[in-house]
Amino acid sequence: MAERAAARLFEIRGLRKLFPDGTEALAGVDLDIEADECLVIAGSNGSGKTLLMRTLVGLTDSSEGSALFRGVPVAKDPGAVRRAVGLVFQDADAQLVGETVEEDIAFGPRNLRLPQAEITARVAAALEAVGLSDKRKAPPRRLSGGEKRRLAIAGVLAMGCEAIIMDEPFANLDWPGVEQVLRAVSDLRSTGHAVVVLTHELEKILAHADRLAILDRGSIRDCGKPAEVLGRGVAAFGVRDPRQRYDSVEDCTWLE
Template identity: 55%
Template sequence: MNILEVRNLCHRFPDGTLAVAGADLCVAEGEFVILAGANGCGKTTLLRHLNGLLLPTGGSVAVDGVSVAANPRRARQMVGMVFQDADSQIVGETVYDDVAFGPENLGLTRPEIDRRVAGALEAVGLSCMEDQRPHLLSGGQKRRVAIAGILAMKSRVIVFDEPFSNLDYPGVRQVLRQILRLRETGHTIVLTTHDLEKVLAHADRLVVMQKGRIAKDGPPEAAVRGIDVLGVREPHASRNGMTLTSWLN
């Protein structure tokens, strides 16, 4: 069953720029999809339609069969997004406050909020940091706080926009492990990245965009071949006929 359905999506910004030009994308529940493409190809614009941060100029986007445009509040509860700049997503004075922000806006009771926050922080390995100031954490820890906030909302789909950007090697490994744990617990994952080496071995599909359209879509080992012509660096292993391997090995 498809949890995400993007049909002939078009988005034109007020300045006239056509950022997405007739994109079609379906994602099955529990699937792990990587969305790649050169800068300006429309990846982030497409992602922002999945939970109603942007609404289509043309076409449609549905989450679990319900139009995002018709019910953006529902879409935002079902589809959580981790932004490239983790600091822009932090709103609380403490880690607890930040993770509790979403559930509080749902009008949940304090015991339910406490339960959700505790469970989310435990899931990302930050239970001991609930009183810490999030802006003072490392880059990898900030991303995990953002993930915890999404888990506290009980989002079924988690969207990552360049989750490894500006992270050092330990931070990349922390975030990658967390993404894989989410996949193991049944979450649907859509992730954009310029660095396929780090994560492609774990994905179910690779989707490549070019000029606002889907240019390639298929199993990673097949779809990755020759993508240099689409402005995406093909991983060294694929270029040399080797099997894609995990960064965590």
């Protein structure tokens, strides 16, 4: 059992997803995800980021290859993976389930059939952790985009997940919204959670990443320390190297 507990968070080998229309959306992904790291998976639109996340937690079946969670195939016990790995979806609205913010956060712990006192304590702690305590009675749909992302993170915290996968967590957020998400990422890291961020907005997260993986047309083209991966070049994979120095407004162009 001790060996099991020490196993990698995810071990992904030759993972393929072939759709009936012939689209090979995952084309043999090989990747290890450690239990104590912040891993950023970058890739352009359509590279397979969302599909990879869904496959890792058993929401989508793979066609070939294997994904092991803590040494056990995901397909064997997807429920266990989903209890351990929280998801923050690209579309924050797709994840809202409660009539109020606190009911939304309580949904997961209730499904775990925890005692009411434990649920109440977890909801209060999660609200506090993401700074949403004053919105506890608000309807989730009325929250701003940044607040909805923090609500999703609070739900993950209340579940007691050991890892979190965030799909494009910065999409549509203003600067304070990005800061709020980054603060939540930093807190999750300092409390021993593994954090996986799927994004093409490297400039917002890379300073906080232990490793950077580049996903391109359904396979991992490079993976390693962020500076080393960027040094080898990422433009060919539709990913922009964020290490720019701007001296003037004119320098801020994204066009070469």
